[in-house]
Amino acid sequence: MDEFRLAATTPDDGAARDFDGVAIRIRANRGVVSVAAPRGGEAALADALRSAFALAVPEMGGSTVSADGKARLLGLQRDQFFLLIDDQGSEAFALVVEGLGETAYLTDQSDSWTMLAMSGAKCRTALERVCPIDLHPSTFPERSVTRTVMEHFGVIILREGPEHYQLMSATSSARSFLHVIETSIRNIL
């Protein structure tokens, strides 16, 4: 037991690459919890989210951010959200269980997704090579989020800032996905 303490590893942990006009970072310690609203319990869940995390329920395709900027709620489908909590890694799940209790069906997803933060003036140009979504600010403004497919990878893309995106892809293929994004950047430079 204690003689075998387990240390965490994540694919390309904290990897950072800087290109001319685009920077990418693997964001290792952002917790993700799937939050599903029980049928008829939507209002109770909204209350719980507000009181525990100061988060409003987003529209589908949108996201909300807590005042301190550490918690984000992604509206991925009609009755399911992803709650992102910064700096908590796999401890996020316990925090969410504590905060939301029985008001939601919760599933830890912190280890399921690898998060790639992408920022810089050339982000959109690079993403044009792989992302089928129209990222123009008029159609995908800040805080927009959607599921999509890039080069056969299921991806959740979130616009966190004017030229700041977070791409969530499966942990097992994170290395392949990093290659996809790096290739997209290299191809436009």
Add this chain to the structure above:
Amino acid sequence: MNQPNRVSGGLIDTARTLAFTFDGRRFQGYAGDTLASALLANGQRLVGRSFKYHRPRGIFSAGSEEPSALVELGCGAGREPNTRATTAELFDGLEAASQNYRGSLKYDLMAVSDLLAPFLPAGFYYKTFMWPAGFWEKYYEPFIRRAAGLGRLSGAADPDSYDKGFLHCDVLVIGGGPAGLAAARAAGRAGVRVILADEDFLMGGRLNAETYRVDDMAGSAWADVTCAELSAMDNVRLMRRTTVYGAFDHGIYGALERMTDHMASSDGKPRQVLWRIHAKQAILCAGATERSIAFGNNDRPGVMLAGAVRAYANRWGVAPGRRVAVFTNNDEGFRTANDLAAKGVEIAAIIDSRERADVAGPSGVEVVRGGRVVSTKGRAGIRGVVLSDGRQISADCLAVAGGCNPNVQLTCHQRGRPEWCDEIAAFVPGKLPAGMTVAGAAAGTLTLARVLAEGSRAADAAVREVGISPSPAAVAPRAEDEAAGRSAFLLVRESRGRVWLDLQNDVTVKDVKLALQEGFRSVEHVKRYTTLGMATDQGKTANVLALAVMSEEAGKTIAETGTTIFRPPYTPVAIGAFAGRSRGKAFHPTRLTPSHAWAEEQNAVFGEAGDWLRARWFARPDETHWRESVDREVRQTRASAGVCDVTTLGKIDVQGRDAVDFLNRVYANGFVTLPVGKVRYGLMLREDGFVFDDGTVARLGENHFVVTTTTANAVAVLRHLEFCRQCLWPGMDVHLVSATEQWAQYSVAGPNARALLRKIVDPAFDISNQAFAYMACGEITVCGGTRARLFRISFSGELAYEIAVPTRYGDALIRALMAAGEEFDVVAYGTEALGVMRIEKGHPAGSELNGQTSARGLGMGRMVSKKKDCIGNVLSERVEMNREDGLVLVGFSPVERERTLVSGAHFLAQGRPATTEADEGWMSAVAFSPTLGHGIGLGFIKGGHKRIGEVVRAVDPLRATEIDVEIVSPHFLDPEGERLRG
């Protein structure tokens, strides 16, 4: 003399000289040249040999419609055949070569096929070479293929890279000629998102090729100014060298952007990018293609389209000949003569098929009214033309103006059929794809002022369609309409010699007549019989001429004859561009298990399971054969303990008040009685009653289950369950999330599995046989507090557990398990040993759950509960699926123990022939059992268990093996399950 055919002017940079080679000879051109303009500047008229008859061919056009001047570009692996010299942008160091000849281009040995032309009419290969039958594939076809054709593929892998991408806009303007520029300007000024794509490297289209004036400046200058204005707009994207090649559903257009084809080196960047453009509105401003007139020997180098001749003179400063004759059926022939004369080129004569015209040629130039060119003189290039009255006129270039065909191709990509327009004697767009409008010459509007106005108007309409008001600043550019008298004269009946229609596929008037004579009436049939319009140019310069011939022969009008329609791509697209990055390892994602890094350290041999890389076995240095490793892994696991990464199995988190009810409906067996803290095997059927997938269902809480699936079906099962949830029973309170990636899961199997785990699982959790019996599950902590899940389930048949931790701890856990297991001589085992042990135990896996097998056939018929309904329940009751003599899974052992069984072998009763009728089933999985010391197999055989003890033959005609096998129980090991309950 260097570039003897250069004349003054042109949009080329004479200060930048570019060196290139053609057939190894060194030439020079200028920046702004195409390969074709540079070759003409250097007096190189002969540039290739034709497809079938090896006729000498030259440059016919000045654009992507070019049927003749096809060359090989580049060298080595990157050599690209059949490239149009007319669109290849010249760069310093370009290497080009002519194609389709033996010997030399000038003296092609295969030109003998031209002499044999009378014996090689359209469809000759359907009629000759019929005997002896066996010779066709072996001799005739290879010979014909060698004799005909165009360029050569390098045969090596394409050294270039390609990319793809997605673009979005409100208005896509296809074509950057006068209509396109006017449209893009109007839409851009209105503020909508505009993409303007043009296949040329210089926007402007005919504005660059003519002497038009727009807004009181030269047309080319206006194009330049307009492009500068558009470039400065944030909402406009100009895409040069970009061909919109297809119009697809929902306003999606395919476009190919040539990124580095005009450079000596790609410098590691993609050579081309294939874009999918999502456009709310599209304006097709693709212009028109000039057509020829059909007359004798009209294929010789030097016979060119008149518009191309003007383009070479005006845009590239090249005179395609020293003494040019013009053959025309419309006013453009006169414009050609005037433009050339202005550049100092001698005009031999203007031969106008019309008796009168309201335009004048250069002073002093003879105009032959009602004239007909019946043939040309010369061999590798024309020396003169022969008129119908027998007169010969010497000329080294004949500019032919036969009128214009609007480029309607993209309007046809969704089955739109062009309509004949008598006024311009050409096809104009018919029904358009949704969201598309057509403006300018592509719509049949053939004079400049009207073209510009139409472009602006189309943009205003498109802008309104996307909900924006057009810009008041967007007035149409000012210009004058040019003289546009025309006639529909397309075929010189008095022609001498063969009259070419399709220069790329070598189709003549005689071929079309033959097709009609042989009974082909439909234009589609004539096309296929003669191959007219079936070359890579899709007959851009040929089709209407052929229709004129067909109509005349059949005594119909062209409108009655109809036309074939066009399919994507508008111009050829390299297969590499369609593939994009999907080559080699980038073909699909690679998924790595949490133990991957550790497994690599252990010398694992990996195999692909879908996108996953899984360790098949862990070879030790002293092991020389995979069987040694696998046998060891099995023996050691069964003797003590083994660990295997089973993370790849699908895991789905199912929660909700209706979760148990939901599972009851999707699984054949019931789950109402499954207590919290227990696992149950689950069998999932398809609607048709066949087995879909199997796995386990663990109940972690009253309303919380974790479902596992096979690795292969992880996605398919989740998709199926989501379909059930969202579409079949949307009222249920149930939620699904994939948790496959969330947990690193290891099987720990063998008599010492519990002892090993006791060193890992925190002491607060009792995992004794009493407290944590077979099929128990629970949430625990390990290694001093790390969250984990433990399932007591066994695929190997041993006392076994599956232990899961959040994926980030997966690497640490496999190391901890191996370290903790050292005292038990623990072994890591791969998927091969896993397979051996499951076959020994008689557990079905992917090769048994192949979509053709039923629960009954798998020996699990009783699991299909009749106390409840479930997907597939009713249809699993079909008579054929419940026959007493139906296929049932049993075990097989070789009668001669040393023989190796073969999976895929079919079972035959003794003495029966190896025929489909006698087939009794198949071997689905085989292994060498180190536990039993001989080969074993699982398979399906008619009658199943009732035949245990019988000996049948396992026959595999593909691998020429036949083995006598005894039918046995599928449970080769521990049939009572004592080990796994121990």
